[in-house]
Amino acid sequence: QKEVEQDPGPLSVPEGAIVSLNCTYSNSAFQYFMWYRQYSRKGPELLMYTYSSGNKEDGRFTAQVDKSSKYISLFIRDSQPSDSATYLCAMNPLDAGGTSYGKLTFGQGTILTVHP
Amino acid sequence: DVKVTQSSRYLVKRTGEKVFLECVQDMDHENMFWYRQDPGLGLRLIYFSYDVKMKEKGDIPEGYSVSREKKERFSLILESASTNQTSMYLCASSRRDTQYFGPGTRLTVL
Numbered sequence: 001q002k003e004v005e006q007d008p009g010p011l012s013v014p015e016g017a018i019v020s021l022n023c024t025y026s027n028s029a030f031q032y033f034m035w036y037r038q039y040s041r042k043g044p045e046l047l048m049y050t051y052s053s054g055n056k057e058d059g060r061f062t063a064q065v066d067k068s069s070k071y072i073s074l075f076i077r078d079s080q081p082s083d084s085a086t087y088l089c090a091m092n093p094l095d096a097g098g099t100s101y102g103k104l105t106f107g108q109g110t111i112l113t114v115h116p
Numbered sequence: 117d118v119k120v121t122q123s124s125r126y127l128v129k130r131t132g133e134k135v136f137l138e139c140v141q142d143m144d145h146e147n148m149f150w151y152r153q154d155p156g157l158g159l160r161l162i163y164f165s166y167d168v169k170m171k172e173k174g175d176i177p178e179g180y181s182v183s184r185e186k187k188e189r190f191s192l193i194l195e196s197a198s199t200n201q202t203s204m205y206l207c208a209s210s211r212r213d214t215q216y217f218g219p220g221t222r223l224t225v226l
Binding site for chain 1: 164
């Protein structure tokens with residue numbers, strides 16, 4: 001079983017739709033959670049970052065973390081064609097000393113297409 | 117602004133050639149990473165480095181080596197390129213929790 005499982009998609013939605021992207025994980029040591037967006041033929045760019053359970057909003061994007069269920073989501077409101085990209089969830093554990101070294105475990109990625 | 121640069125966007129090499137991929141970051145980050153990304157397989161970690169002259173194997177180190185002589189520069193070396201190393205190679209750097217990626221190098225080995 002992979003440490004991080006991401007809904008593979010692909011996902012195709014009309015412009016203006018609400019999009020939900022999801023990942024589950026099995027390692028309780030994961031404490032930091034990120035979402036990256038990757039446009040075609042480009043490197044991933046950091047979209048959202050959170051370390052606590054609950055919701056974090058940034059414009060049209062909301063990152064949700066449920067540590068008890070080991071489940072994270074990214075919601076995109078009023079989706080736009082410019083949101084068409086691959087979305088990657090990523091997680092970072094703390095070691096026994098409570099230190100994070102920046103080594104991430106990534107989901108497989110979900111390809112999202114938003115049609116005008 | 118965060119900046120990670122990679123030496124080439126596209127590279128075509130022949131089987132058996134020695135290939136160098138260079139990555140430079142200007143953020144004074146301690147940690148640097150090399151990944152390859154293939155359709156259906158996601159991002160796979162090849163090697164990472166926590167400090168100058170330090171390196172650790174990732175999940176798929178076979179056929180690769182790395183060099184980190186200066187803090188800002190992390191090189192990936194394919195000693196003898198093979199066709200199964202055709203892929204997108206991504207470099208990243210981080211100080212603590214989040215990684216910042218370069219634009220990637222699409223390597224084709226013929």
